[in-house]
Amino acid sequence: MRRLWIGLTVAVFSVLLIIPVIRIAMGAFDEGWGGFARGLARPETLHALYMTGLIVVIVTIVNTLFGVMLSLYLVRATWLGNKVKQLLNSIVDLPFAVSPVIGGLMIVLLLGPETALGALFNKAGINIVYALPGMIIATLFVTFPLVVREVMPVLQEIGSAQEEAAATLGASAWTTFWRVTWPSIRWCVVYGVVLTVARAMGEFGAVLVVSGNILFKTQTATTLVYQDVENFNLTAANSIALVLAAGSVTLLLLMEWAKSRREVH
Amino acid sequence: MSSMLQGRWWSWGFRSTVMLYFIVLIIFPIIGIYGQSFSSGWAAFADNITEPLAWKAVLLTVKLALIATVINMFIGTMSAWVLIRYRFPGRRLLNSLVDLPFALPTAVAGLMILLLLGPRSSVGGLAEKLGFTILFHQPAIVIAMVFVTFPFVIRAVQPLLEEMDSSEEEAAYTLGATKAATFWKVILPSMLPGILSGAMLAFSRGLAEFGAVVLVAGNIPGKTLIASVYIFGEIESDNAIGATAVSVLLLTFSFLILWTVNYVQMRRKNG
Numbered sequence: 001m002r003r004l005w006i007g008l009t010v011a012v013f014s015v016l017l018i019i020p021v022i023r024i025a026m027g028a029f030d031e032g033w034g035g036f037a038r039g040l041a042r043p044e045t046l047h048a049l050y051m052t053g054l055i056v057v058i059v060t061i062v063n064t065l066f067g068v069m070l071s072l073y074l075v076r077a078t079w080l081g082n083k084v085k086q087l088l089n090s091i092v093d094l095p096f097a098v099s100p101v102i103g104g105l106m107i108v109l110l111l112g113p114e115t116a117l118g119a120l121f122n123k124a125g126i127n128i129v130y131a132l133p134g135m136i137i138a139t140l141f142v143t144f145p146l147v148v149r150e151v152m153p154v155l156q157e158i159g160s161a162q163e164e165a166a167a168t169l170g171a172s173a174w175t176t177f178w179r180v181t182w183p184s185i186r187w188c189v190v191y192g193v194v195l196t197v198a199r200a201m202g203e204f205g206a207v208l209v210v211s212g213n214i215l216f217k218t219q220t221a222t223t224l225v226y227q228d229v230e231n232f233n234l235t236a237a238n239s240i241a242l243v244l245a246a247g248s249v250t251l252l253l254l255m256e257w258a259k260s261r262r263e264v265h
Numbered sequence: 266m267s268s269m270l271q272g273r274w275w276s277w278g279f280r281s282t283v284m285l286y287f288i289v290l291i292i293f294p295i296i297g298i299y300g301q302s303f304s305s306g307w308a309a310f311a312d313n314i315t316e317p318l319a320w321k322a323v324l325l326t327v328k329l330a331l332i333a334t335v336i337n338m339f340i341g342t343m344s345a346w347v348l349i350r351y352r353f354p355g356r357r358l359l360n361s362l363v364d365l366p367f368a369l370p371t372a373v374a375g376l377m378i379l380l381l382l383g384p385r386s387s388v389g390g391l392a393e394k395l396g397f398t399i400l401f402h403q404p405a406i407v408i409a410m411v412f413v414t415f416p417f418v419i420r421a422v423q424p425l426l427e428e429m430d431s432s433e434e435e436a437a438y439t440l441g442a443t444k445a446a447t448f449w450k451v452i453l454p455s456m457l458p459g460i461l462s463g464a465m466l467a468f469s470r471g472l473a474e475f476g477a478v479v480l481v482a483g484n485i486p487g488k489t490l491i492a493s494v495y496i497f498g499e500i501e502s503d504n505a506i507g508a509t510a511v512s513v514l515l516l517t518f519s520f521l522i523l524w525t526v527n528y529v530q531m532r533r534k535n536g
Binding site for chain 1: 271276279280283286287290291292293294295297298314340343344346347348351353355359361362364365366367368369370371372373374375376377378379380381412413444469470472473474475476478479480492493494496497500505508509514515516519520522523524527
């Protein structure tokens with residue numbers, strides 16, 4: 001019985017997770033090292049990887065800062081009523097339920113060139129939709145809950161007694177945060193950050209809608225994979241996919257590490 | 266005194282910035298899309314929803330997401346059980362692989378399925394010989410959905426299995442219950458809340474999935490066109506009203522699921 005269940009589980013994991021990753025790696029080297037290198041060295045690939053990297057860095061910094069602060073407010077703030085906190089708390093998760101395509105559509109509807117806001121920005125010389133700002137906003141929207149959801153439970157668990165003690169002893173809010181709160185939440189923040197990086201790197205639907213997928217301008221690594229597949233350029237698609245998959249596996253290892261640290265502290 | 270005032274000013278500034286960010290980023294877009302879809306009145310909204318292709322796409326999405334969820338309930342529960350209860354070489358590796366679908370870009374996932382099941386691959390060729398095709402047909406969509414929602418059930422069941430008090434199980438054995446009876450009467454009921462909440466999250470993610478599906482579905486209207494790809498098509502052809510109508514339908518559905526899961530989890534914590 002036991003053997004059967006273990007065997008079945010290993011089979012499911014192999015078919016669903018392990019073999020596909022190996023297949024991508026094989027596909028990337030279909031035409032040997034040359035094909036892989038050619039796929040990656042194309043100028044559009046380099047530009048797309050650069051765009052993805054830029055978005056990941058900006059989105060991760062912004063959402064980590066705001067995510068940590070919002071979790072502090074939602075758990076600790078006395079200036080928010082309990083009902084308001086509950087309401088905000090249930091709203092935080094909404095991006096999880098929104099299809100990425102719909103997330104992109106929302107931003108086009110609010111900030112597209114035909115809307116009042118979009119026209120206003122356009123006059124000021126800033127394009128939002130079909131340009132980098134829109135892609136960043138879309139990714140911010142999609143990744144917003146990740147840090148908050150990791151940090152909030154820990155803040156609730158550790159309670160506010162230590163922080164109050166620090167404040168009573170005369171520590172400023174800043175000192176209290178860095179000396180008392182931060183050490184207990186930092187591994188959760190790291191975990192949330194890794195999740196945010198993974199999601200921002202892999203975001204496809206929302207970015208595709210908002211960016212218009214313009215070559216050398218708004219194309220990201222994932223939308224280039226999509227376009228290469230549509231153009232039957234499978235080796236190139238595989239090369240980029242392999243780079244992205246390698247990134248994901250690295251992030252997965254980081255996640256494991258952050259998890260083990262989190263359990264220690 | 267002045268430093269206190271400064272401190273207050275600072276914290277007020279922080280509070281308003283964070284709250285403003287939250288409202289502008291999350292709440293505005295959602296209100297915007299609901300407002301937009303009803304901007305031309307109920308009749309136009311109803312027209313767009315009852316458009317046969319839109320309706321078919323939504324129904325197809327619900328059907329396929331349900332199938333994927335049921336599959337995940339089985340393999341997820343089994344995997345969670347094996348990973349927690351049994352010790353075997355490679356267990357830790359499998360346990361960390363569970364999260365791979367969350368870490369992997371969905372477009373890459375779509376490409377993987379495309380390569381593995383395509384007509385030139387061995388699996389695709391075998392299926393072809395047996396008289397059916399997977400790629401660009403409904404099975405491919407189900408496979409894509411199973412892949413991207415794979416971690417949900419496992420991650421929801423694992424903590425419950427870890428917490429489970431083994432004394433209940435032992436009591437059942439002592440009282441002469443068979444292994445099967447113990448499983449159905451003792452173990453399964455305590456896993457059930459996890460299976461259900463994981464399944465609901467998987468279902469809502471399956472409804473929303475785009476990246477993995479768009480590459481493998483073939484997107485034939487009425488046959489393999491799911492709701493999110495339909496919405497994408499409407500955006501591409503500049504029919505914003507049609508896109509928002511289907512979006513609102515899908516969103517409302519997903520929000521209801523999400524809030525049900527949150528409500529159930531909160532009641533479990535408090536009770």
